[in-house]
Amino acid sequence: MSHGEESALLTDLYQLTMLQAYFDRGMEETAVFEFFVRKLPPGRNFLVAAGLEQALDCVENLHFAAAELDWLANCGRFHRRFVDSLADLRFTGDVQAMPEGTVFFPDEPILRVVAPLREAQLLETRLINLLQLQTMVASKAARVRLAAGDKLLVDFGMRRAHGAEAALLSARASYLAGFDGSSNVLAGMRWQIPLFGTMAHSFIQAHDSELAAFEHFARSFPQATTLLIDTWDTESAAAALLPLAQRLADEGIRIQAVRLDSGDLGAHARRVRAILDAGGGAKIGIFASSNLDEHAVEALVTGGAPIDGFGVGTRMNTSADQPYLDCAYKLQEYDGIARRKRSEGKSTWPGRKQVWRRFDAEGRMCGDTLALADEMGGGTALLTPVMQAGRRLAPSPPLAAVREFARAQLATLPPSLLALEPAPPWPLTVSEPLRRLAQEVDARTH
Template sequence: MPALLTDLYQLTMMQAYLEEGMADTAVFELFVRKLPPERNFLVAAGLEQALDFLETLSFSEQDLEWLAGQGFPKRFVDSLREFRFTGDVDAMPEGTVFFPDEPVLRVTAPLPQAQYVESRLLNIVHFQTLIASKAARVVLAARGRQLVDFGMRRAHGAEAALFAARAAWLAGFDATATAEAGRLWGIPVRGTMAHSFVQAHPSEAGAFEAFARARPQRPVLLVDTWDTEAAVAKAIALAPKLAADGIAIGGVRLDSGDLAAHARAVRAMLDDAGLRETIVFASGNLDEYRIARLLADAAPIDGFGVGTALDVSADAPALDAVYKLQAYAGVARRKRSEGKATWPGAKQVWRSFDANGTAVGDTVRLIHETAGQAAEARPAAGPGAGEPDAGAAGGSAADWPLLQPAMRGGRRVGSAPTLQAARERCASQLASLPAATRSLEKAEVPYPVEISEALRALAREIDASPH
């Protein structure tokens, strides 16, 4: 990824830092200030791409030539030839559920480096976290039905389409329609047909047969180009002919109209024809709320394709995600802007669980606090990377640290976790949440996140000092 994919002020600040000799160790933390309306939790995603960016960050000769043309001093431009990220990263593993004011990622590095990576880290982590959080809500609403990401065509660019497919699968979707996401990450790919395929043929029945013979492994037929129930009748009439050649119609897809009513009529038609294994799949401007309503209405739908609402996170298209300086040269720092104050110092997030494995609250502590150091002796990420052991503390409540070492000295710690592992972590984390937190509606009582007294005391101390 080009090193110049950043905000100009990262370059101007880095130049000024270097000219002042300000290269001591800085601590920056990436967190979300508040939840969007109707949201009760977020899901961390994008860490692997963030680490890729940090490991490979360097300026090309073309980058340096452009910077020189923008008036940057030669000595600064020349210094960038050897620029590399050499710092440390601690982060919540992908798939971890988190809440406002909790650092998702902490960078500890020389100030110019730690500052420079801000824009791209936010760009990567914010977007995948946004989509994974939306997708997790769809997964909860679908109650085990098949889910396919259909959103590429509405995503805001190629990278967004790919990252959305990745984040959705991490959060529990079953497949994506984006072929390149399947090639890159091994995500299962699914596809049906477009209305144009039906329109291009002389007859609807002919289009169905042609598609089924071209794609004989349980094809899914799009049946709402003209008249949904009439199209299903044609598919039913075609089924014996296809079956004689070993082709079973895998499903029919509804994409418009009253999906619940059509699903009931279509399911009855298929069952009466003995096609009980043929699924009913629905798409068309779906989100978690429409899916929840359809299932509450007992619509016999086996799977859903979710597109626009997912890939642009339509109800909450951005998070209040920030990356802020928390310490420099061994001194804790605190921002006090109105409505944007930060908690100072390098921090860890501790999650408490009851004896049943249900999360009961988080505490944000300074990394050197005694309570945190005692718990640090437990396995680094716990069973399932952040989940409590069923036998932890003899079946009583257990606390687990959520931020784990991800990079040391500019290089990953250990091998990169698989996307499958992140997917499993997300499922486990969602299952551990209280029922009210998993709800699509805003919880009357938010999930508790406490700020430790030592952290509050540090903030008061900084506030009392002259600035």
């Protein structure tokens, strides 16, 4: 999973066929591509930019290994002169981007690549792949955070994520968007994401009694342990563990919480809370999991369920209700001339662009302007330089800093966008110079 070892062949075939055609015709002038989302998924009010660190890894390490060049030369599709030209291919251009954690909206570029045509073109497939996944998951995770308030949130989704890379990057994206931690151990090592975990039902089943399982686990983790209590009978287990909890407490062993993972979580939580409180277990928390998403979490929180934290997995890591973004990486300029796609339902704004964000007197965002990159707009410019001449301008910030930036971004959302229900469309103004440029491009290409 190291991007330094990633194959340049992890791309679509048409990227390489286009590169050979460009090579044959000597097309090597500077191209400008921008990545953006065409429209919000149904039910979403905003998106959270994520995946820039991995995208820059991909860009910075772009190259073909000798074995890959040998395969291309012998696969029967490409001629030798073209394949030989790839031996020294490296990214030599510039990248501008919104910082990870930035809230953004449709038609707003979150990344711009300016480089010789073949370099910029070859990056298309993998950049979409990387930015789409983490942005999709971070945007879903941010909604869960808004629904949960300040309750504990843990990513539990590795086992049903779509492959190893998706599992790892979704743990990163959810933490970026405000989750407190993950069960994914590699994510903990790689990015210092706090790790959380309890036990599986198999641990209980492997013992001859539930109480023996509880005691063995607690003695292995005496400082703080969470016990899964719904393997057989949830309320009976809650009542049975109270004498054990007191006995262990006398030895300095603390049962921190119990976990509910099935049935009506709200009803079980109320009954378990009553049992614990009546039996001297008022300090034992309740943690819940089982097919949760922002809507389920919101229903439990607003319904007053006495749940202190949630493990959210499948529905967030796969963004189950909307498992993809309608996003694109499109050519906006080549050889100094603005370009535009006019396909039905997929038209683009031409040229290099900037997004300017406006804030009201209370510091809440109130509108954006899409403008040409050389225009001076009102507000804050969201795209900033991150690479020049093929190299990062600075190391990627620590994930903890990105997470704090995302938290600050979400704090500036207007109340209408904080709700899970669809809000009115975000006010995006397109500048007059950009509109005129689009008209000029249309007239030239009509």
